[in-house]
Amino acid sequence: MTGKLGLDPALVARARELARRAGQPVVDLARSHTTVSVERAVLRLAGVTGADPDGIPWVNRLVDAVVADVGLGHGVAAPVFDALAREGIADVTLLAQKAAAGSVRFAQPSGKAATAARRASRKAVAAGIRSIDRRRAERDRLVKRFGDPERRPWIYLIVATGDIYEDIPQAQAAARAGADVIAVIRSTGQSLLDYVPEGATREGFAGTYATQENFRLMRAALDESSRELGRYVRLTNYASGLCMPEMATLAGLERLDMMLNDSMYGILFRDINPIRTFVDQRFSRQVHARAGIIINTGEDNYLTTADAVDEAHTVTVSQLLNEFFAHEAGLADWQLGLGHAFEINPDVPESFRLELAHALLARELFPDAPLKWMPPTKHMTGDVFRGNLLDGFFNLVGTMTGQGILLVGMMTEAVVTPWLSDRDIALQNVRYVLGAAGGLHEDFVPAPGGFIQERAHRVLGEAVDLLERIGDQSLLTAIAEGTFGIMKRPADRGKGLDGVARHEADYYNPATEILEQPS
Numbered sequence: 001m002t003g004k005l006g007l008d009p010a011l012v013a014r015a016r017e018l019a020r021r022a023g024q025p026v027v028d029l030a031r032s033h034t035t036v037s038v039e040r041a042v043l044r045l046a047g048v049t050g051a052d053p054d055g056i057p058w059v060n061r062l063v064d065a066v067v068a069d070v071g072l073g074h075g076v077a078a079p080v081f082d083a084l085a086r087e088g089i090a091d092v093t094l095l096a097q098k099a100a101a102g103s104v105r106f107a108q109p110s111g112k113a114a115t116a117a118r119r120a121s122r123k124a125v126a127a128g129i130r131s132i133d134r135r136r137a138e139r140d141r142l143v144k145r146f147g148d149p150e151r152r153p154w155i156y157l158i159v160a161t162g163d164i165y166e167d168i169p170q171a172q173a174a175a176r177a178g179a180d181v182i183a184v185i186r187s188t189g190q191s192l193l194d195y196v197p198e199g200a201t202r203e204g205f206a207g208t209y210a211t212q213e214n215f216r217l218m219r220a221a222l223d224e225s226s227r228e229l230g231r232y233v234r235l236t237n238y239a240s241g242l243c244m245p246e247m248a249t250l251a252g253l254e255r256l257d258m259m260l261n262d263s264m265y266g267i268l269f270r271d272i273n274p275i276r277t278f279v280d281q282r283f284s285r286q287v288h289a290r291a292g293i294i295i296n297t298g299e300d301n302y303l304t305t306a307d308a309v310d311e312a313h314t315v316t317v318s319q320l321l322n323e324f325f326a327h328e329a330g331l332a333d334w335q336l337g338l339g340h341a342f343e344i345n346p347d348v349p350e351s352f353r354l355e356l357a358h359a360l361l362a363r364e365l366f367p368d369a370p371l372k373w374m375p376p377t378k379h380m381t382g383d384v385f386r387g388n389l390l391d392g393f394f395n396l397v398g399t400m401t402g403q404g405i406l407l408v409g410m411m412t413e414a415v416v417t418p419w420l421s422d423r424d425i426a427l428q429n430v431r432y433v434l435g436a437a438g439g440l441h442e443d444f445v446p447a448p449g450g451f452i453q454e455r456a457h458r459v460l461g462e463a464v465d466l467l468e469r470i471g472d473q474s475l476l477t478a479i480a481e482g483t484f485g486i487m488k489r490p491a492d493r494g495k496g497l498d499g500v501a502r503h504e505a506d507y508y509n510p511a512t513e514i515l516e517q518p519s
Contacts, residue, residue: 003364004445005456005489011464012365016151018467019320022475027328030282031273035508036194036499038283039063041245042511045128046121048093048153051198052100059246060195069106072501075508077121082109085116088483092124103260108506122510132252136292139232141254141274141293142223144233153398153406154180155430156236157423160189162204164214169284170219170420175225177427181258181405184218186210190497191241191270196250206417210237210247215254234258236296240283242264242276242496248284252291258337262298262320263325265446267479268487269301273494274479277491282329286515289330296321296405300341300374308343308378312358313485315340319362320467321475323369330515334367337405341374342394350451352393357455359401360446364458374400375409387411388429395433402441406430414448 002009022434033250040059048059058168066076080092083106089095098104109117149155157179159171171182187204200217208214215237222233234257244261244348263281266272288295299315299322306314319338326336340362344351362371376390391409398406408426410418420427446452472479482488 005360005364005453006448007361007364007456013458015320015365015460015464015467016324017054018464021326022467022470022478023321023328026278026475027282027325027516032281032503033275033279034072034075034501034503035276035279035496036063036067036072036510037243037245038509039066039072040243041249041283042077042121042125042285042509043080043092043512044246046080046124047128048091048096050093052097055198057195057198058093058096058100058511061100062092065096065099065104066106066331068450070108072499073504073505074108075503076508076512077125077505078109078114078117078508079106079421080117081121081124082107082113082117085113085120116480118508118510121508122513125510126514128249129511130252132249132287132291135252135255136290139257139292142226143232144168146226146230148424149180151233151401151434152433154234154370155427155434156183156372156405156407157427158183158185158407160207162184162206162208163202164208164217165199165202166216167208167433171218172221172225173420174423174427175222175229177424178409178431179233179427180231181234181236182212182218182222182408183258184208184210186238191238191266191272192287194242194496194499196243196246196321200402201332202259212250212254215256219255221475236260239288240298241270241294242266242272242280242499244277244280245283245287247288247445248291249364251293252287256293258294258296260297260298261288262301262339262505263286263322264479264484265298265301265490267494268485271489271494273497274476274489274491274498276494276500279500280392281325283512285326285329285331286337286512289332290515292338293368294335295326295331296337296372297339299345300343301337301339301373302344303341304378305487308341308345309348309354311486312459313466315358316361316365316459316463318484319465319471320463321367323366333366334370336364336366336369337372338366338369339372339374342376342390342397343374343378345379346376346390348363353451354455355393355397356400356446357452359397359403360452361400361456361459363403364456370404372405372407373403374407377409377412377413380411380413382415384415385412388425391426392429392433395430396437399437400440400444
């Protein structure tokens with residue numbers, strides 16, 4: 001038996017092996033398919049930028065033109081760079097403009113033409129990946145210069161007004177007030193757009209559009225704050241939805257530090273086709289691995305639709321699957337911000353002890369991962385005093401169990417979009433609890449054989465049982481039957497399925513070829 005919970009190492013190893021068994025067929029599926037967003041990400045790495053007068057990105061127009069002529073299953077790199085050679089054009093964005101005007105046709109090259117096109121595409125994409133490498137090295141230098149926050153967990157705070165130029169001063173004020181990570185959540189519905197908007201945006205609903213220019217502006221602003229405060233302030237956005245691979249690519253190019261990137265969130269809560277999601281998430285995680293970005297997963301969302309006590313084991317199962325998928329894509333443990341949440345109904349007897357058990361189980365199963373601990377939302381009632389107390393209990397669990405990333409809870413959750421004053425009170429709550437508790441996690445040890453240990457053992461046992469059932473029937477079947485978050489999502493339905501294709505025999509993707517090379 002090991003750790004504070006006395007977990008059985010053999011059972012933990014069994015859980016990981018079952019997660020690998022359940023996840024490997026999904027990896028095989030992802031390795032044999034592509035999507036329009038994967039191919040658009042390849043072309044973004046090759047240098048395609050900008051949008052047409054209607055706001056449709058040139059990269060969308062170019063992929064659509066290639067698909068219309070030769071289909072998606074060959075990949076777009078070879079047809080695009082073959083066309084560049086035939087047309088005598090050096091600029092791939094100019095080619096996209098010509099293709100949109102109907103003046104260029106595409107074909108799948110063969111023989112020497114195919115070899116030349118592959119070589120040229122790899123050279124162009126490699127230049128984009130080198131840009132990501134430079135941004136990662138730049139982050140390393142800035143962290144070394146300014147330093148990391150002195151204590152853990154990092155305080156993670158959401159800022160998103162809809163207007164990037166309003167977000168910037170609010171984000172900088174939040175950093176001054178103690179936030180270590182600024183998350184700019186996306187405008188409602190952006191995950192269902194099959195294109196990435198272009199430029200700085202000033203209109204958004206319950207969030208700000210994720211665009212490359214918005215990434216650039218906010219990263220530059222937080223670099224100013226890092227210099228001012230003498231600690232590196234991290235920036236988070238979203239690599240999820242129908243444009244997951246492109247978001248990951250743009251994040252790498254603009255030096256974001258964390259990205260929301262769950263393997264099942266889009267399937268369950270946005271009804272995005274499961275195959276589309278798993279193909280996109282594998283490519284996006286390969287990019288995140290290369291860029292040194294920490295991913296944040298979305299297991300906390302399951303507990304907003306399912307009971308947090310009865311379905312606690314599904315969170316553990318998803319964390320184990322996310323760990324397997326992440327490692328397979330090249331992410332290291334320090335990049336795994338696996339999600340979990342404080343969502344048990346406070347009226348349930350012993351709710352605080354149950355929360356301690358669940359949080360400590362996550363901490364001990366993934367000792368080298370930062371973890372992302374989410375505040376109460378489902379059972380917030382509008383009573384701001386009760387809400388602030390619940391957030392204080394949440395913060396206490398976070399420090400008692402050594403969480404890595406603590407999202408700031410708001411007492412006005414479920415009432416209004418938080419005011420600046422609400423955020424200040426919430427940050428005071430966090431600062432007080434973390435400061436007063438100090439290194440309490442070093443002293444907190446549950447009683448051997450007591451309530452907390454027994455609860456953690458039960459959840460792990462239920463997780464192993466569920467993983468065994470998933471292994472017998474397949475993960476796609478389990479998702480279709482509503483295993484996670486009680487949402488039923490069949491593999492042959494959902495948004496974005498028409499943007500998926502099985503690889504043809506001559507499929508070529510220079511980005512995955514480079515990203516999968518041994519380091």
